[in-house]
Amino acid sequence: MRDTKESRLLLVLLVAIAFALITVDIRGGRNSPVEGAREAAATVFGPIENGLSSAVDPVGDAVSAVRDSGSRHDRLTLLEKENAALKAKLGSDDRNRSRLAQLDKMLKIAGEGQYGIKGAQVIAIGSAQGFSWTITIDVGANDGIKRDMTVLNGDGLVGRVTTVGPDTSTVLLANDPDFTVGTRMEGSDELGFASGQGDRPLRVELLNGKAEVKKGDRLVTFGSQADKPFVPGVPVGVVSRVDPSGGGLTRTLYVTPYVAFSKLDIVGVVVEAPKKDPRDEVLPVKPKPVPTPTVTVTVTPSADASADPSATDEQQQ
Numbered sequence: 001m002r003d004t005k006e007s008r009l010l011l012v013l014l015v016a017i018a019f020a021l022i023t024v025d026i027r028g029g030r031n032s033p034v035e036g037a038r039e040a041a042a043t044v045f046g047p048i049e050n051g052l053s054s055a056v057d058p059v060g061d062a063v064s065a066v067r068d069s070g071s072r073h074d075r076l077t078l079l080e081k082e083n084a085a086l087k088a089k090l091g092s093d094d095r096n097r098s099r100l101a102q103l104d105k106m107l108k109i110a111g112e113g114q115y116g117i118k119g120a121q122v123i124a125i126g127s128a129q130g131f132s133w134t135i136t137i138d139v140g141a142n143d144g145i146k147r148d149m150t151v152l153n154g155d156g157l158v159g160r161v162t163t164v165g166p167d168t169s170t171v172l173l174a175n176d177p178d179f180t181v182g183t184r185m186e187g188s189d190e191l192g193f194a195s196g197q198g199d200r201p202l203r204v205e206l207l208n209g210k211a212e213v214k215k216g217d218r219l220v221t222f223g224s225q226a227d228k229p230f231v232p233g234v235p236v237g238v239v240s241r242v243d244p245s246g247g248g249l250t251r252t253l254y255v256t257p258y259v260a261f262s263k264l265d266i267v268g269v270v271v272e273a274p275k276k277d278p279r280d281e282v283l284p285v286k287p288k289p290v291p292t293p294t295v296t297v298t299v300t301p302s303a304d305a306s307a308d309p310s311a312t313d314e315q316q317q
Helices: 006-029 033-053 051-072 075-113 309-316
Strands: 116-125 134-137 150-152 157-163 169-174 179-184 191-197 200-206 216-219 233-243 251-257 266-272
Touching: 075 116, 075 266, 134 266, 200 233
Parallel strands: none
Antiparallel strands: 116 134, 116 266, 134 169, 150 157, 150 266, 157 169, 179 191, 179 216, 191 200, 200 251, 216 233, 233 251
16 A cells, blocks of 8 residues: 555554454453454454464453453452442342242232233333323234233233234223223122223222212222123222212212332233133232220329328428
């Protein structure tokens, strides 16, 4: 190559790129962003590199020296990175334990209701703009998922499948304003329809305007024809408020859902409906009422009060 201004500029540019890559590689260590390129290049150019190892070794020794020098001068930084990695690992372990707990709880519900479920993980959430509440899960048509299948977790009703791709699906959450599910009251069997209200309690319209309902009553899904989109018996929520009966044809309730829609992680798609309606068997066990403690106050006479009153009179004289 002729020694021209362009060739010198090109040489300076190549040297700068080389040092930049070396710096990135040194700082990245095993997580270096050029690791993948290095492995691919090793596969293609490995035989050639073996033949040229004698010429390349000095450069490799120099890079190793720079790496060793950096580690000697940055021991504190290295320790900080190791501590951060350990904390990240502990956090990951905590998350795994949480997921196992969620999975165990969901399998318990599936067993009690005799639901055949396909476990899934939430991998994305939809935009909340326009009160649209959806999630994306990591199972799809290749896993046997179909549209209008019930989705639940270890707490209760999550929603229903609306869109199915090969490996992912979209779930409309039960708190979405476009979501409606038939419900049945525990014990009284009063029927109604629950609708989502975003981050507010579900609104339930009971078909019987004179139904006797109180705060704390619980609801489950009534189920749909052919079990699509909803299977029966899935816990929905607890009545938090009852509108006064105005003599109308229906009665309005407000229900706090069992599911925390902002904390979804492990869910299950019901791919096989129960052979019979589980009724109220899937509802959580009601907590036993805590007895109100009775406080007994015992008045103990003081030493002065129990003293001889004549002695007190003598002291006063």
